[in-house]
Amino acid sequence: MTGYNIAIVGATGAVGTRIIKMLEQSSLPIADVKLLASQRSAGKVLKFAGKNLQVQEAVPASFEDVDLAFFSAGGSVSKKLAPEAVKRGAVVIDNTSAFRMDPSVPLVVPEVNEQALTKHQGLIANPNCSTIQMVVALEPLRQEFGLKKVIVTTMQAVSGAGNRAIQELYTQTKAVLNGEEPKAEILPVAGADKHFQIAFNPLAQIDVFEDGGYTHEEWKMIHETKKIMDDEDIQVTATCVRVPVAISHSESVWFELKQDGATVAKLQQLLSEAPGVILRDDPTRQIFPQAVQAAGQKETFVGRVRADGEQKNAFHLYCVADNLLKGAAWNSVQIAESLDRMNLLQIPHN
Amino acid sequence: MTGYNIAIVGATGAVGTRIIKMLEQSSLPIADVKLLASQRSAGKVLKFAGKNLQVQEAVPASFEDVDLAFFSAGGSVSKKLAPEAVKRGAVVIDNTSAFRMDPSVPLVVPEVNEQALTKHQGLIANPNCSTIQMVVALEPLRQEFGLKKVIVTTMQAVSGAGNRAIQELYTQTKAVLNGEEPKAEILPVAGADKHFQIAFNPLAQIDVFEDGGYTHEEWKMIHETKKIMDDEDIQVTATCVRVPVAISHSESVWFELKQDGATVAKLQQLLSEAPGVILRDDPTRQIFPQAVQAAGQKETFVGRVRADGEQKNAFHLYCVADNLLKGAAWNSVQIAESLDRMNLLQIPHN
Known part of the structure; x- marks a missing residue:
């Protein structure tokens, strides 16, 4: 299967479960999906496109071989792990407020400023829902x-x-x-x-x-x-x-x-x-x-x-x-679709 | 007992029941209270200051000998019966929007424009709650x-x-x-x-x-x-x-x-x-x-x-x-207290 290796951090939460749904509906080419969460939620089983996936604890090594990672597990998790994901070559779409006002991080609503994605350095922030x-x-x-x-x-x-x-x-x-x-x-x-x-x-x-x-x-x-x-x-x-x-x-x-x-x-x-x-x-x-x-x-x-x-x-x-959708999960997946269309993601794995 | 003869039109409603409560707590001298409502609610019994009072159907003759009438039974009832009450010598405090924008009717919030009461011609409008x-x-x-x-x-x-x-x-x-x-x-x-x-x-x-x-x-x-x-x-x-x-x-x-x-x-x-x-x-x-x-x-x-x-x-x-209180019942009773203090009501019955 040709497509991106995707990680979802905070996969069991209100936004995370909806990112799963939005990805299922998306035209984004997907090779593999990895569900990540805190130690407390590790072991839970969630479905993606009909397949059972076990939630794993999110650690820096989780992001080896990941092309695209969605973060929605709170600001402190993003601050700690998003740079680790980027370091390992993943593009991160972060749903928390951790990096939103960082001048080097594009803050994107595709209908408004999709072009800001061209300047991304591995990390893109999803704005606040409101x-x-x-x-x-x-x-x-x-x-x-x-x-x-x-x-x-x-x-x-x-x-x-x-x-x-x-x-x-x-x-x-x-x-x-x-x-x-x-x-x-x-x-x-x-x-x-x-x-x-x-x-x-x-x-x-x-x-x-x-x-x-x-x-x-x-x-x-x-x-x-x-x-x-x-x-x-x-x-x-x-x-x-x-x-x-x-x-x-x-x-x-x-x-x-x-x-x-x-x-x-x-x-x-x-x-x-x-x-x-x-x-x-x-x-x-x-x-x-x-x-x-x-x-x-x-x-x-x-x-x-x-x-x-x-x-x-x-x-x-x-x-x-x-x-939870346009305010979070859907806007994040929409950003991923824009990145893909604009050739701003790594070449999909084969 | 020296005090005003008071009528409450719409006595069984959300506002009417609270006008009863506010009058019970008020320093206004009260001789008699008459509870009025639509034919449908006539016969119901409500308490005023510990006494059981039977609700009567509101008709023009209800206002004979009434000094002060509170109306909160909808605009159409006010339009029909408030002038009848005024004609019979009552001062009307109307909670509906029927007369609020009538230039001859004071629209009063005592904290703001109590002085407007001095120009009343028998009818005073209580503003909208919001x-x-x-x-x-x-x-x-x-x-x-x-x-x-x-x-x-x-x-x-x-x-x-x-x-x-x-x-x-x-x-x-x-x-x-x-x-x-x-x-x-x-x-x-x-x-x-x-x-x-x-x-x-x-x-x-x-x-x-x-x-x-x-x-x-x-x-x-x-x-x-x-x-x-x-x-x-x-x-x-x-x-x-x-x-x-x-x-x-x-x-x-x-x-x-x-x-x-x-x-x-x-x-x-x-x-x-x-x-x-x-x-x-x-x-x-x-x-x-x-x-x-x-x-x-x-x-x-x-x-x-x-x-x-x-x-x-x-x-x-x-x-x-x-x-229901400052937005309606309490503001209405407060207007009555202002009228009393400012000597703008008929002399209480003896």
Whole structure:
């Protein structure tokens, strides 16, 4: 079989299991797949394309003879093992925030900045889930009219914090419905001092608090958007909220365009023709993007396109995408497909 | 007993039952309470201050000898019966949107524009729940620095659509947890053509769609804010989203002040001293407003006060309040207390 030897680090996680699915559906030529995880998960058996594969512990030697490695096992694992994989000749697509802001690492959403891949030095970063869907929606508008400012409020699914957070949402929800006290052990941040109820309760904290009262998630949206769009002058500010939803992030995006002349109809037309976007925008028929409809889909759904009635060149849109697919697994596999098409991967093994 | 004869129209509803509670806790002198509702609810028995009261059908003659009537039985009931109540000498505090934008009707949030009550002609409108908590949070900042622009995204509880919507949220949630298909019959709008799942699924539609792709709820926030603050020049734009939460609306508010000199510390100080506001803002200790903590409280909780790093005089805040109390029942009773204190009600019956 001709194709790439692929490793998936964090193969048993919410994103890892979806990378497996996305690879099964991909046209990427695959010779071999190696599932890697922590010692704790080693020995588990997962299926790839009908074959049983045993999960192995990820160690530096795991990457011998690997052409392409997907990492989604947390920042510390990526920091430790991604350089080991690159050293052994693998191209790494990293889903964590470990290398995203490293100037030598391309941060890529194929619909927006596929060309940035040409400069890769073995390591490519997959952006934060909440950033990806927003830039997919804004890019076609930016291409036509330029982008001056973005103000976004996110309503993010708990699956962004992993399978255990989904379990926590469901367990807490059952407790509340039964009139019991819900137990909070994971959200808003697994390692934080305090944990709060997510069942029937939005939490305006995603990741840790950092400078200026912003959370790490909010800073990610600000910095990553500028890097992906390669324009430090785009003003971006964000409020990130975790909501009691299992899968799909919903985002309320206000934006100001640089050039005159945009109309709602024109923006809708651009979105309807944009790669990776499905326009769901017909108020007369109550059509707007919904989390349950986006779950399991690869596209970013966009609707509620409206003009800010009192500020020139300012508009709203509302975008929804599966945070585990377009926000993570699918965007990563899409990057791999781009690398393959652009001849930026090693020649497949024979 | 010296006090007012009070009627509550829509006494059996989510807001009506809370008006009863708020009146029980109020210092307002009360001679008699009459519970009114539709024919369907007539005959039900509810308690007021330990006494059993039978609900009667609301008809024009119900308001004979009534000094003060609270209406929260839907816009059509208010349109029909509120003028009948006023004609019979009652002062009406109306919780529906029927008269809110009528120039002769004061639209009042006591913390913001109590003085507007002096111009009342028998009818006072209680603003929309999502508007009330936002203006309570913004007013102390506006007083000091002027307010130029507001961009708000709401995450609203289902109880804004009544007790049946709370039931729908819980029933659907149980269905999803049991792997069954959830049935949608009420949300997003009871009378609309289509109904959608709210369990684990935000809905970017509250009330019907109107001009420019905005919903009625969004237009309410825009128009009511200008009217309450008595300033047509404040730019307001809104995205209103229903989220799977039973009680308390959460709002992500970006705002631009008119005058220079505001700092986060100064805004926090103003908020900590503002009437009706409780500042919950300490990122280092993961303190920010939460829906479950606001439920059952009368105040508006404010936190996540931050500067927009790239636009002068622009900031964020995040406010949460019990939509049935400060958003409806408590604000209405507070208006009644203001009217009493300002001698704007009939002299109490002896």
